[in-house]
Structures are given as structure tokens and as C-alpha cells.
Amino acid sequence: MSALLIALLSFGAGAMGALAFANRGRAATICGAGGILIGCACGIIPALRVALGEPSQSIRMAWDVPYGSLFLELDPLSGFFLIPVFVLCALAAIYGTDYLEAYRGRKTLAAPWFFFNLLVASMVVVILSRNGVLFLMAWEVMALSSFFLVTFEDEKESTRQAGWVYLVASHIGTAFLLVLFILLGRASGSLDFDRFSASSGAGLLFVLALVGFGTKAGFIPLHVWLPEAHPAAPSHVSAVMSAVMIKTGIYGLVRVMMLLGAPQAWWGWVLCGIGLSSGVIGVLLALAQHDLKRLLAYHSVENIGIIALGLGVGTLGLCAGLPAVAVMGFAGALLHVLNHALFKGLLFLAAGNVVHSTHSREIDHLGGLLRRMPRTGAIFLIGAAAISGLPPLNGFISEFLIYLASFKGAVTLEGANSVPMLATIAGLALIGGLAAACFTKAFGIVFLGEPRSEHAEQAHEVGLAMVMPGAVLAGACILIGLLGASVVSAMAPLISEVTGLSAPIVRASLSTAAHSIALVSITGGALAGLATLFAIGRAIALSNRSVSTNLTWDCGYAEPSRRMQYTASSFAQPLTDTFDLMLQTRRHVIAPQGLFPKEASLATETPDPCQEYIYRPLFSAIGRDLLLLRPLQQGQVQLYILYIAVTLLLLLLWQLA
Amino acid sequence: MMLAPLIQGVINRTKAIAAGRVGQPLVQPYRDLIKLVRKGAVYSRTTTWVFRMGPVVGLAAMICAMALLPFGAFPALAPFAGDLVMVAYLLALARFFMVLAALDTGSSFEAMGASREVTFSALAEPAFFLGLAALARQTGTLSLTSMLGSVSIAMWMRAAPALGLSIAALGVVFLAENARIPVDDPTTHLELTMIHEVMVLDHSGPDFAMIQYAAALKMWLLGAVIIAIAVPWHSGNSLLEGGCAIAGMFALAVVVGIIESSMARLRMLRVTQLLIAAVVLSGLALALVQR
Numbered sequence: 001m002s003a004l005l006i007a008l009l010s011f012g013a014g015a016m017g018a019l020a021f022a023n024r025g026r027a028a029t030i031c032g033a034g035g036i037l038i039g040c041a042c043g044i045i046p047a048l049r050v051a052l053g054e055p056s057q058s059i060r061m062a063w064d065v066p067y068g069s070l071f072l073e074l075d076p077l078s079g080f081f082l083i084p085v086f087v088l089c090a091l092a093a094i095y096g097t098d099y100l101e102a103y104r105g106r107k108t109l110a111a112p113w114f115f116f117n118l119l120v121a122s123m124v125v126v127i128l129s130r131n132g133v134l135f136l137m138a139w140e141v142m143a144l145s146s147f148f149l150v151t152f153e154d155e156k157e158s159t160r161q162a163g164w165v166y167l168v169a170s171h172i173g174t175a176f177l178l179v180l181f182i183l184l185g186r187a188s189g190s191l192d193f194d195r196f197s198a199s200s201g202a203g204l205l206f207v208l209a210l211v212g213f214g215t216k217a218g219f220i221p222l223h224v225w226l227p228e229a230h231p232a233a234p235s236h237v238s239a240v241m242s243a244v245m246i247k248t249g250i251y252g253l254v255r256v257m258m259l260l261g262a263p264q265a266w267w268g269w270v271l272c273g274i275g276l277s278s279g280v281i282g283v284l285l286a287l288a289q290h291d292l293k294r295l296l297a298y299h300s301v302e303n304i305g306i307i308a309l310g311l312g313v314g315t316l317g318l319c320a321g322l323p324a325v326a327v328m329g330f331a332g333a334l335l336h337v338l339n340h341a342l343f344k345g346l347l348f349l350a351a352g353n354v355v356h357s358t359h360s361r362e363i364d365h366l367g368g369l370l371r372r373m374p375r376t377g378a379i380f381l382i383g384a385a386a387i388s389g390l391p392p393l394n395g396f397i398s399e400f401l402i403y404l405a406s407f408k409g410a411v412t413l414e415g416a417n418s419v420p421m422l423a424t425i426a427g428l429a430l431i432g433g434l435a436a437a438c439f440t441k442a443f444g445i446v447f448l449g450e451p452r453s454e455h456a457e458q459a460h461e462v463g464l465a466m467v468m469p470g471a472v473l474a475g476a477c478i479l480i481g482l483l484g485a486s487v488v489s490a491m492a493p494l495i496s497e498v499t500g501l502s503a504p505i506v507r508a509s510l511s512t513a514a515h516s517i518a519l520v521s522i523t524g525g526a527l528a529g530l531a532t533l534f535a536i537g538r539a540i541a542l543s544n545r546s547v548s549t550n551l552t553w554d555c556g557y558a559e560p561s562r563r564m565q566y567t568a569s570s571f572a573q574p575l576t577d578t579f580d581l582m583l584q585t586r587r588h589v590i591a592p593q594g595l596f597p598k599e600a601s602l603a604t605e606t607p608d609p610c611q612e613y614i615y616r617p618l619f620s621a622i623g624r625d626l627l628l629l630r631p632l633q634q635g636q637v638q639l640y641i642l643y644i645a646v647t648l649l650l651l652l653l654w655q656l657a
Numbered sequence: 658m659m660l661a662p663l664i665q666g667v668i669n670r671t672k673a674i675a676a677g678r679v680g681q682p683l684v685q686p687y688r689d690l691i692k693l694v695r696k697g698a699v700y701s702r703t704t705t706w707v708f709r710m711g712p713v714v715g716l717a718a719m720i721c722a723m724a725l726l727p728f729g730a731f732p733a734l735a736p737f738a739g740d741l742v743m744v745a746y747l748l749a750l751a752r753f754f755m756v757l758a759a760l761d762t763g764s765s766f767e768a769m770g771a772s773r774e775v776t777f778s779a780l781a782e783p784a785f786f787l788g789l790a791a792l793a794r795q796t797g798t799l800s801l802t803s804m805l806g807s808v809s810i811a812m813w814m815r816a817a818p819a820l821g822l823s824i825a826a827l828g829v830v831f832l833a834e835n836a837r838i839p840v841d842d843p844t845t846h847l848e849l850t851m852i853h854e855v856m857v858l859d860h861s862g863p864d865f866a867m868i869q870y871a872a873a874l875k876m877w878l879l880g881a882v883i884i885a886i887a888v889p890w891h892s893g894n895s896l897l898e899g900g901c902a903i904a905g906m907f908a909l910a911v912v913v914g915i916i917e918s919s920m921a922r923l924r925m926l927r928v929t930q931l932l933i934a935a936v937v938l939s940g941l942a943l944a945l946v947q948r
Contacts, residue, residue: 367763368703368763370705370707371705381707381757385750385753388749388753389746389749390746390749390750390753391743391746391747391750396746400739400742400743403739403742404738404739404742404799407739407742407790407793407799408799410790410793410794411793411794411797411798411799415947418794418947422787422790422943425786425787425790426783426786426787426936426940427783428786429745429782429783429785429786429787430779430780430782430783432746432749432782433749433775433778433779433780433781433782433783434779436749436752436753436775436778436779437775437776437779439753440753440756440757440760440771440775441775443757444756444757444760444761444768444771445760448705448707448757448760448761448763449703449760449761449762449763449768450703450763512738515737515738516737516738516739516740519735519737519740520737520743522735523721523724523725523735523743523747526721526724527714527717527718527721527747527750528717530716530717530720530721531710531713531714531716531717532713533717534712534713534716534717534867535709535710535713537863538709538713538863538864538867541694541863542697542698542862542863545696545697545698545862546697547697547698547699547700548697548698548699548700549699549700549701549702550699550700550701550702551701551702552701552702552703552704552762552763552764552859553701553762553764553858553859562763564765565763565764565765565768566760566765566768566769566772570768570769570772571760571768571771571772572772573772574772574773574776574925574929575775575776575779578776578780578929
């Protein structure tokens with residue numbers, strides 16, 4: 001625990017140092033990044049140890065704030081969620097030292113480093129805190145510091161807009177959490193988590209947690225801030241937000257479900273439903289995007305959906321008394337939290353390299369980057385394969401666990417109870433296929449083929465500080481893929497805590513899963529070996545034959561222009577057309593006219609349907625109604641004093657009556 | 658694994674006979690493979706190492722998937738609970754790299770094929786999984802070996818409609834994944850309508866041989882799943898059962914040949930509907946076994 005407190009101090013020192021050296025060139029960067037690196041190095045060891053089964057540690061101190069106490073605890077669940085926080089934030093800090101250099105002179109770098117340290121510290125406190133007031137304060141600091149990071153480039157109109165949407169969405173979510181904690185603490189009169197008792201109204205509390213934490217996690221239809229905020233933020237901040245910050249929503253949901261005691265079956269149904277809709281709609285919207293970072297943001301929605309599916313299957317398993325289903329469902333969901341942190345962090349950092357080097361996020365303006373940025377391309381490919389859930393990488397391991405849990409449930413459960421399991425199987429299969437389509441599009445159009453614009457033509461590889469973090473994450477993706485069995489077995493204490501099942505039962509279920517996963521990894525290893533063998537065989541066979549290079553075969557037409565290549569939009573068009581009912585893609589067509597048409601164009605855009613059909617009408621209606629109150633606002637001090645006097649008078653009368 | 662290319666030979670011969678021709682010899686696919694392996698190669702200037710990775714990863718993934726598949730009375734090399742998921746995702750891995758190799762050439766033709774490939778496979782995957790889930794539900798097991806091994810005549814007597822629907826759904830997946838009519842026409846090379854053949858336009862020599870052999874293995878793989886359900890006869894004699902399964906595979910090839918001779922390729926939009934129909938069929942199969 002003391003190591004974690006030192007880590008928090010280090011983040012504080014980093015934040016203050018960055019401010020203190022605001023005008024001293026690189027000193028602010030060194031302080032800011034140094035604070036994060038030292039803090040993460042201190043924190044990771046206790047987090048790992050407790051997650052792997054060492055006894056929990058806690059610290060409790062009195063606090064002057066009403067109902068507040070400084071109550072921190074490190075248990076396996078907290079430890080598990082802290083691991084990706086520390087890993088990702090340290091790597092993002094290294095990345096940021098180089099990435100932010102481009103802004104030196106135009107902007108002060110002290111502010112982003114200050115808020116970055118604050119963000120990391122607040123995430124750690126959110127995950128450790130066991131008191132409602134402390135939790136909500138850290139939650140708020142997390143929202144605000146990330147808001148200031150998102151609006152780093154506040155000279156752009158779109159960035160200010162994105163920050164605004166994020167701020168509003170965060171606070172609507174927090175409002176639900178406020179009610180949740182008040183209700184939880186009402187019975188015992190204390191907001192410490194260990195005194196909470198939720199004997200009555202657990203269903204209402206679950207819904208409050210689902211909405212409040214779901215807003216942060218990005219469940220559809222509460223996800224609207226994600227695709228706005230992630231592209232606007234600097235790339236290392238997008239990586240941290242998408243990889244770990246939205247996971248605090250999942251953490252909160254799991255924590256509250258643990259506090260609420262035995263789950264009810266309809267929670268599982270709801271979670272499966274949310275998971276399915278978030279997964280499928282998330283990946284479909286991702287397919288329709290033209291902006292690389294926006295595409296990745298929608299994939300976060302999709303992966304949060306997969307996590308929700310795992311939680312739902314696990315909950316249903318608990319309710320039906322099937323420990324194997326429960327254990328594998330929760331293990332799959334939680335492992336996917338870690339895996340998504342690794343590959344999504346990687347993808348955002350690699351996308352940041354692309355943006356840094358080409359100054360464009362528009363997929364259709366890029367192309368041929370693999371030749372110009374070979375290292376970035378290679379790590380992006382590993383991330384793309386991992387997020388598509390392909391063996392032998394880590395994404396497959398966690399999806400495999402969820403598949404296994406739902407197949408087990410589908411085989412054993414009777415009647416209607418097996419429906420969510422079957423829906424999960426079909427949903428995961430569809431999501432997997434669509435994700436593969438989306439990432440072949442993203443990688444294929446951005447990195448392969450010929451460059452589609454000047455910017456892409458002149459792209460260059462970025463420096464080591466911006467490649468190394470991604471390479472480390474890619475290594476982790478491969479490692480978890482190959483050592484999946486040991487990772488899954490090591491999750492026993494965590495799963496035992498989350499499901500409330502006894503350790504031997506959990507270990508037994510996990511070991512059957514680990515047996516399958518070991519064979520998955522062996523098959524994956526064999527695959528890599530065979531592929532290498534074939535490649536060597538081909539090289540030997542071709543070594544003494546004629547091997548020539550030529551133009552790409554284009555039906556004898558040897559002057560293809562680069563603009564004649566397929567684009568991302570055309571690649572995704574068959575799928576976006578098939579699912580047009582959900583996407584409502586808009587087309588702006590200028591059709592060719594006359595015998596010698598001069599000008600023709602086609603532009604498509606896919607606005608977020610939730611934004612378009614739910615929130616925009618809702619908020620404009622609220623805005624319109626609030627206009628009625630405008631006459632009250634006259635700008636004269638006397639009038640405001642009158643309002644105060646009238647209010648006091650009314651309160652007095654009410655008190656007397 | 659050695660017999661896989663023969664299936665294509667049988668399909669071609671069936672089509673030839675149906676068209677009143679003599680047709681190529683049954684071993685022609687082998688001759689093609691041998692010839693390709695002995696040739697040199699031409700690569701496009703646009704391509705990178707991703708293009709060269711496509712065929713090797715594709716073939717390696719197919720061989721690994723074959724190792725997880727039982728055939729006749731012979732179990733898989735390493736059966737485990739959930740290996741059907743692994744098989745499906747190995748096919749997805751092969752497809753992922755094939756599609757990237759196609760995009761690597763920068764050719765609109767190949768990208769068009771790639772785009773259709775990912776579209777149809779994304780829709781075929783739920784059908785495949787639900788079809789196998791219906792089977793898992795009936796047999797109560799989660800590995801392909803025990804699942805396919807426990808389909809028996811008694812089970813057909815009991816749940817013929819569900820099994821029939823599963824076979825129908827898997828049959829559509831078989832045709833779509835292997836790029837056969839009515840989803841794709843394997844005999845045309847430069848039509849705007851093709852899928853698989855257009856993706857491999859720029860591959861040559863040993864690379865193309867690997868792709869062709871991997872395609873043959875894929876057909877064998879998906880065919881073997883169907884045949885294992887459709888030929889539920891367990892004699893106890895493994896040689897006899899193996900022979901029976903091989904005969905079943907050839908019968909399937911003949912059926913594919915007859916389908917190809919008797920109907921045309923569907924319009925692209927219709928293909929989507931066909932695949933969604935396959936999902937519905939496997940859903941129905943599941944509904945039948947739920948009762």
C-alpha cells in the first residue's frame with residue numbers, strides 16, 4: 001500500500017513540477033513524464049502481487065468532509081485494473097515526450113503534463129477508493145483532467161465542441177452515480193463501501209450503476225462522447241482514455257455488482273442485450289467512418305460490448321448455478337479489459353504516428369505507408385490482428401473464453417435461458433467478422449497500396465520514443481496469446497473475489513479452460529512455425545529461378561492512377577449497404593450529366609444515429625424550453641437582489657407554515 | 658490432406674459431363690499444383706512483405722485447422738473443448754491475410770474482391786456458429802471430434818428436421834466460403850462479379866500453388882463437417898468408416914458440380930439474402946432442439 005501512496009505522491013510531484021517549470025523549455029516535460037514513470041514503476045509491483053493472490057491491503061483515515069473518509073483498499077479486482085493503468089500510462093508518457101514536442105513554442109506544455117499526471121492519479125484513486133465521497137471526487141477530477149487534455153488543441157472549433165459533449169455526458173453520468181451512492185449509504189448512514197447494505201431495491205441500484213458507469217464505459221446509447229473526444233485529444237491521451245479510462249466504468253459496474261450481492265437473472269439479460277447492441281452497432285459505425293481515430297473510438301464501443309457480453313454470460317451462469325459458465329464468462333470479460341487496453345493503446349499510438357507524420361486522419365487520403373513507416377506499420381498490423389480476435393494473439397484468448405462460456409451455457413441451460421447464450425455466440429461471430437472487415441480496411445487502405453495524396457507520399461518514420469511504446473504493447477499482445485493458459489490460471493483469486501465462488505471451484509473451472517487455451521496456443525505456435533517453414537521453403541525454391549517485379553496487373557491497362565485505387569468507403573460499401581437500416585448513411589451525389597460530363601462527386605457521411613435521433617432533438621427541445629426562463633436574466637444587480645430577497649421570504653414563510 | 662485437390666477434380670468432371678464434354682482428367686488439380694510449384698514468380702512493384710505473408714499464413718492456418726478436424730472414425734490430432742471456435746478463427750486468420758495481400762497490390766479489382774470476401778464471410782460466420790451450436794446442443798459436447806463422432810442414426814431418427822436444417826445452413830456456408838456458384842463463379846477470371854479468384858490475380862508460381870492448395874484444404878475441411886453429420890453410420894471398423902466418409906466427400910463434390918451446372922451465380926445483393934437465410938435456418942434448427 002505504501003508503494004501506491006508513493007506512486008500517488010510521485011504523480012502529484014510530477015504535476016506540480018510541470019507547472020513550476022512551465023517556462024523552462026524541456027524541464028516541464030521531464031518533470032511531467034518523470035513523475036508518471038516513477039509513479040507507475042512504484043505502483044505496478046504491489047498491483048501485480050495482489051492481483052495474483054497476495055492478501056489485500058487497506059488504509060483508512062478520518063477525513064473532515066461529511067460522510068467522507070480516506071479509505072483505500074487494494075484487493076485483487078483493484079490490482080487487476082491497476083495493471084493496465086500503470087503500463088499504459090507509463091508508455092503513453094514516453095510517447096508524449098516526443099509527440100508534444102511538435103507543439104513547443106505554440107503552446108505551453110506544462111498544462112498537458114499537469115493534467116496528465118492528475119488524470120493518472122485520479123484513475124488510481126478511483127480504483128482504490130472505498131468511500132463514496134472520495135470515489136466521486138476522484139471520479140470528477142478524472143473527468144475534468146481528461147476534459148482539459150481533450151481540449152488541448154482548443155483553437156479548433158471541432159475540438160471545443162468535442163470537449164463540450166464530453167463534459168456534459170460525463171456529468172450526466174456522475175449524476176446517476178451520486179444518487180446510487182446516496183441510496184447505497186442511506187441504510188447505514190455511512191458512505192464507506194464495507195458498510196453498504198443493499199437489501200432492498202438492488203434492481204434500481206443496478207440500473208443506476210449501469211447508466212452512470214455505462215456513460216463512462218461507452219455502452220450504446222450512452223457512447224456519444226467517445227467518437228467525439230477520442231479523435232480530438234492528442235494521440236497518447238486518446239490511447240490512455242480509450243485503453244484504461246473508459247475501463248474505470250467497467251470497474252465501477254463490477255464493483256457495484258459485487259456490493260449488491262447475489263445478482264438477478266435479468267441483469268444478465270440486460271448486460272447481454274447491451275453488449276450485443278454496443279458490439280454490433282459499434283463495429284458497424286466503425287466500418288462507416290473515414291477518420292482513422294474516430295474509427296478506433298467506435299471500436300472501443302464494440303469492445304466494451306464484448307466485455308458486457310462476458311459479464312452478462314457470467315451473471316447468468318451465477319444465477320443458474322453453473323459455476324463453469326460464470327467463471328469463464330467473468331474471466332473472459334476481465335481478460336478482455338486487459339487485452340483491449342493493450343491493443344487499443346497500441347492502435348491509438350500507431351494512429352498517432354500516422355497523424356504526426358502525414359497531418360491527416362482521413363483514411364482515404366493515405367495509403368502506401370508501410371513502405372514509408374515500416375515499424376509503425378508492423379505494430380499496427382499486430383494490433384489490427386489482435387483486435388479482430390485472430391489466433392494466436394491475445395484478443396482471441398479472451399473472446400474464446402466468452403465463446404466457451406456461452407457454448408457451455410447453451411448446451412446445459414433449458415428453454416428461454418439459453419437464448420442470451422445463443423445470441424452471444426451469434427453476436428460474437430458477427431462482431432468478429434465485421435471487426436476483421438473493418439481492420440483489413442483500416443490497415444489495407446492506410447498502409448498498403450500506393451499513397452493517395454501528397455501528405456502520404458512524403459510520410460516518414462517517427463522517432464524511437466514514439467515507436468517503442470507500441471512495440472512493447474505488441475510484444476505483450478503476442479505474449480498473452482502464447483501464454484494464455486498461465487494468464488488464465490493466474491486469474492483465479494480475482495475471479496473468486498468477483499463471482500463469490502470458492503477458490504477450488506474457480507480453480508477447477510479455470511483449469512479446464514486453461515487446458516483448451518494451452519492447445520489453442522500450441523496450435524498458434526505450430527501455425528507460426530509452419531508459416532515460417534513455408535516462407536523459407538519458398539525462398540529456397542525461388543532462389544535459383546526467375547523472380548521479377550512488375551506493375552500490378554490491371555487487365556492490361558498499365559497506367560493506373562493512384563486515385564483509381566479502391567477507397568475505404570468503397571471497401572466498406574457492401575456492408576454499410578447491407579446494414580443501412582441501422583447506419584442511415586447520407587450520400588451527397590453530383591451525378592455526371594450530359595454527353596461530356598465535367599464534374600461529378602460522391603461524398604458519404606455516417607453521423608451517429610443516437611446523436612442524430614435521440615440527443616440532438618432532446619437537447620434542442622430542452623434548450624428551447626429553457627429559453628422561457630430567459631426574461632429572468634436581465635443583467636441588473638438590483639433585480640438579482642430582489643430574487644434573493646423573494647426566495648428568502650418564501651423560505652421563511654414555508655418554515656413558519 | 659492428400660486427397661483434397663481431388664475434390665476439385667471431381668467437381669470439374671461432373672460439370673464437364675453435365676455439359677456433354679469429356680473434361681479434364683481427375684488429377685488435373687495436382688498437375689496444376691506441381692507445375693506452379695516449379696515456376697518462378699512475378700511480384701508487383703507496389704507490394705510489400707504483407708503480400709508475401711498472405712499465402713504462407715493462409716496455408717499454415719488451413720493445415721492447423723485440418724489437425725483439429727476429425728475424419729471418419731479418426732479423431733483430431735488434439736481435440737479440446739471449443740476447438741470449433743479455433744477452426745472458425747483459423748479460417749478467419751487465413752482470410753484476413755488473403756484480403757490484406759489483395760489490398761497490398763493497390764489494384765481496384767482485387768480490392769473489390771476483398772471487399773466482397775469480408776462482407777460475405779462476416780455474414781456466413783454467425784450461420785456457421787449457430788449451425789454448430791445446434792449440433793453441440795444435441796450432442797452435449799463442445800469439441801468437434803466428440804460432436805461429430807456422436808451423430809448417429811438414432812439421433813437422425815429423433816431429430817431429423819433439426820439436423821437437416823443444420824446441414825442446409827452449413828451447406829450455404831460451404832458454398833459461400835469456398836467461392837462456388839451461386840455465390841461466386843470460380844471459372845471466370847476477369848469479371849467484375851468475382852470474389853475469390855480476383856483477389857489472387859497478382860499471385861504467381863509457388864505463392865499461387867499455396868493459395869490453390871489452401872483453397873482445396875478449406876473445401877475439404879468444411880465439406881468434412883457436413884459429411885460427418887450427413888453420414889452418421891458407425892460400423893466400428895475405422896477403415897470402413899474412413900472409406901465411407903471419403904465416398905461421402907466425393908458425393909458432395911458431385912452435388913456441388915450439379916449445382917454449378919444447373920444454376921447461375923446470384924446477384925450480389927441476393928447473396929447477402931442467401932447468407933441471412935442460412936443464419937435463419939440454423940436459428941430454426943436451434944429452436945427445434947430447444948424444445
